[in-house]
Amino acid sequence: MKKKFVLAGGGHAHLTVLQNLNTFTNQGHQAIVISPNAFQYYSGMGPGMLSGIYTPEMIRFNIKKMVENRGGIFIEDKVCKIEPEKKQILTESGNKIEYDIVSFNTGSVVPFDFPEDYQNDFVFPVKPIENLLIARNKIIFDLKHRPLKIWVAGAGPAGVEISANLCSLVKDNKGKAEICLAPGSGVMSGFDTKVRDCVIKNLKDLGVKTADKARIESIEKNRIIFQDKSSDRADYIFLATGTRPSSIFADSGIPTGKDHGLLLDSFLRSVSYNEIFGGGDCISFAPFALQRVGVYAVRQNPVLLNNLLAAVNSTDLKNTRNYQKFIPQKSFMQILNMGFRSGIFFRKSLIFRGKPAFILKDYIDRRFMRKFQISGEMD
Numbered sequence: 001m002k003k004k005f006v007l008a009g010g011g012h013a014h015l016t017v018l019q020n021l022n023t024f025t026n027q028g029h030q031a032i033v034i035s036p037n038a039f040q041y042y043s044g045m046g047p048g049m050l051s052g053i054y055t056p057e058m059i060r061f062n063i064k065k066m067v068e069n070r071g072g073i074f075i076e077d078k079v080c081k082i083e084p085e086k087k088q089i090l091t092e093s094g095n096k097i098e099y100d101i102v103s104f105n106t107g108s109v110v111p112f113d114f115p116e117d118y119q120n121d122f123v124f125p126v127k128p129i130e131n132l133l134i135a136r137n138k139i140i141f142d143l144k145h146r147p148l149k150i151w152v153a154g155a156g157p158a159g160v161e162i163s164a165n166l167c168s169l170v171k172d173n174k175g176k177a178e179i180c181l182a183p184g185s186g187v188m189s190g191f192d193t194k195v196r197d198c199v200i201k202n203l204k205d206l207g208v209k210t211a212d213k214a215r216i217e218s219i220e221k222n223r224i225i226f227q228d229k230s231s232d233r234a235d236y237i238f239l240a241t242g243t244r245p246s247s248i249f250a251d252s253g254i255p256t257g258k259d260h261g262l263l264l265d266s267f268l269r270s271v272s273y274n275e276i277f278g279g280g281d282c283i284s285f286a287p288f289a290l291q292r293v294g295v296y297a298v299r300q301n302p303v304l305l306n307n308l309l310a311a312v313n314s315t316d317l318k319n320t321r322n323y324q325k326f327i328p329q330k331s332f333m334q335i336l337n338m339g340f341r342s343g344i345f346f347r348k349s350l351i352f353r354g355k356p357a358f359i360l361k362d363y364i365d366r367r368f369m370r371k372f373q374i375s376g377e378m379d
Contacts, residue, residue, distance in 0.1 A: 002028040002029055002030070003029050003030070003100035004029070004030045004098060004099050004100050004101075005024055005030065005031050005032070005101050005102075005308070005312050006031075006032045006033075006034065006089065006102040006103075007032070007033045007034070007102075007103050007105070008034050008079045008102060008103070008104045008105070008106055009035055009079075009104060009105040009106040009107060009282070010033060010040040010061070010063035010105070011040060011105040011106070011107050011279075011280045011281070011282075011297065012042070012105070012280055012294060012297040012298060012301075013105045013278075013280035013297040013300045013301060014103065014105040014280075014301075014304065015061065015301060015372045016301035016302055016305045017103070017304055017305050017308060018033070018067060018070075018372075019066070019372060019374065020070075021067060021071070021072045022070035022071055024072075024308075024309070024312060025070060025071030025072060026071070027312075027313070029312050030073070031067070031070075031073065032072065032073045032074075032075060032099075033063065033067045033072055033074050033075070034075045034078075034089065034091065034097065035063060035064075035074070035075075035076065035077075036076065036078045037076065037130070038062065038063065038064035038065075038074070038076060039060040039061065039062055039063065039064075040061045040063045041056075041059055041060045041129035041130060042059045042060065042061070042129070042365070042368070042369060043127070043129050043294060044294050044365055044368075045058070045059040045369075046126070046129040047132070047158075047161035047162055047165040047337050047339075048165065048337050049129070049133060049136070050132040050133075050135065050136050050165045050169060051136075051165035051166070051168040051169045051172070051339050052136070052168070052169060052172055053168075053337075053341065057377055057378050058378070059129075059369070061372050061373060061375070062373075062375040062376065062377050063375075064076070065376065066372075066374065066375045069375060075091070075095065075097070077092060077095055078091060078092045079092075079104075079248060080092050080248065081248060081252050082102075082248065082249070082252040082276075083252065084252065084253070084254055084272075084273050084276065086098075087100065087102075087275065089102065099275070100275060100312070101275050101277070101308060101311045102275065102276055103276075103277040103278055103304060103308055104249075104262055104276070104277070104278035104279075104282055104283075105278060105279050105280045105282060105297075106245070106246065106248070106280075106282045107128070107245075107282055108127060108244055108245050108246075108281035108282060108292065109127060109243060109244065109246055110125035110126060110127055110240070110241060110242070110243055111241070111242070111243075111244050112125065112153070112239045112241055113218075114218070114219040115219075118221075119131075120134050122222055122234070122235060122236050122237060123219060123236075123239065124237070124238050124239065125238075126158050126159075126162060126238060126239060126240045127243055132162075135236065135238070136169065138236075139166075139169060139170075139177075139236060140169070140173050142235065143170065143173050143174075143175025143176070143177065144173075144175070147175070147176035147177060147178070148170075148175070148176070148177040148178070148235040148236065149177070149178045149180065149232075149233050149235050149236075150166055150177055150180065150234070150235060150236040150237075150238070151181075151182060151216070151224055151232070151236070151237045151238070152166070152179070152180070152181050152237075152238045152240060153184070153216045153224075153239050153240060153241050154183070154184060154239065154240035154241040154242060155181055155182075155183030155184065155186065155187040155188060155189075155210070155240075156188065156189075156190075156240065156242065157334065157336055158240040159183070159240035160181075160188065160199055160203065160336055160338075161336055161337050161338070162238050163179055163181050163203060164202070164203065164206055164208070164336075164337070164338040164339040165337065165338075165339040166179050166339075167179055167206045167207060167208065167339050168339030168340050169339075171340075178209065179206075179207065179208045179209065180210075180211060180232075181203065181208055181209065181210045181211065182211050182214040182216050182224070182226070183211070183212075183213060184215045184241065185213065185215075186213060187199055187200050187210060191346075192346070194346075194349075194351050195344075195351060198344055198346075198351055198353055199336070199344060202338050202344060202353060206338070206339065211226075214226050214227075216237075216241075219234075219237060222234055222235060243292060244259050244260060244261075245260050245262070245281065245282040245284075246260075246282070249262045254270065254272065254273065254276070255270065255271050255272050256284060257284025257285075257286070257289075260284075261281075261282055261283045261284030262276070262278045262282055262283045262284065263283075263284045264277070264283050264284070264285060264286060266286075266287055266325040266326060266327075267303075267307055267320055267323045267324070267325060267326070268283070268300060268303055268304055268307060268326050269307065269323075271286055274311075274317035275317055277307060277311070279297060279300040279304050280296075280297040280300065281297070285328070290328055293332070293334070295329070296328055298368070299326070299328070299329070300326055302324075303324045303325075303326045306322075306323070307323045307324060310322040310323055331347065331348055332347065333345065333346070333347035334346055335357055335358075335360060335361035335364075336357075337361060338353070338358070341355060341358050341359075341362075342354055342357070342358050343355075343357030343358035343360075343361050345361075
């Protein structure tokens with residue numbers, strides 16, 4: 001029996017499925033991909049695009065072309081609700097798309113409340129990654145005319161990388177700017193002390209000013225208000241205060257984790273609906289909580305491909321005999337892009353910083369891009 005197979009989102013966890021979409025269509029299944037944009041940007045290289053190490057073309061996948069070249073249907077739209085009992089998806093433009101099997105990789109959002117007209121004017125959430133390109137162009141223009149004060153809210157890996165690459169951007173464009181970091185609970189809180197110390201020293205060497213445990217409470221026009229009610233000027237504000245899945249799953253009555261992510265079992269399948277799968281930042285893993293890091297999305301790729309193929313060709317979705325389990329690795333390396341083609345590498349007790357760390361990260365990232373940039377992205 002031929003089925004209607006839908007991918008909601010073209011993120012990192014879906015890339016192997018997208019690359020092999022013709023496997024579904026060649027079997028007679030209808031494959032539909034819904035995404036807000038024809039291009040999907042790779043978040044791991046986003047800070048490098050901000051500083052100018054990479055061009056936009058170097059860090060994106062042409063998922064629209066990838067889908068259409070493999071016999072699928074691409075719909076440029078955004079999912080706003082799911083009706084699981086009717087097996088249909090509602091989109092912002094009013095489309096109703098039915099499915100037999102669906103997988104979600106709709107990413108995450110930065111949960112910070114501020115006036116809509118501030119976004120991409122002087123306030124830039126770090127997700128979606130395209131925001132960083134808009135910010136880069138605006139900052140380069142302003143640096144030609146005046147010194148800037150730029151605040152970064154949040155000092156996890158994203159906030160640290162943004163701060164460092166802003167320093168690189170300013171220096172490369174011969175401008176003047178004060179880069180300030182509002183770390184909330186602290187720089188790289190939750191990480192090993194040696195990692196935190198290394199990052200703090202690197203930021204200090206770059207001239208980033210860290211406001212001790214300052215947390216931004218609200219944003220006014222070109223001004224930030226801290227929790228202690230003090231305030232400061234801000235020509236630009238980058239929001240890297242952590243991410244969470246959107247509320248579409250909870251709003252649709254589908255079981256979610258504490259963070260509102262789609263709650264999945266070890267087969268990356270909904271704990272309540274056998275025809276719903278997912279991966280990446282939009283999910284909550286029922287066996288145990290996962291960090292929102294790209295390595296998990298990348299490792300989910302082959303598991304999702306196998307299980308989605310098994311599901312579309314199954315007459316009994318309860319039967320998991322042909323399914324693979326997703327087994328997250330317990331430890332993994334992380335490399336921070338610290339601007340100026342320098343980085344910080346850490347895995348377990350091994351930590352080092354400098355050019356070699358960036359060279360390794362750059363090699364890994366470019367290899368990943370080459371694997372999936374198969375649709376003329378660089379033309």
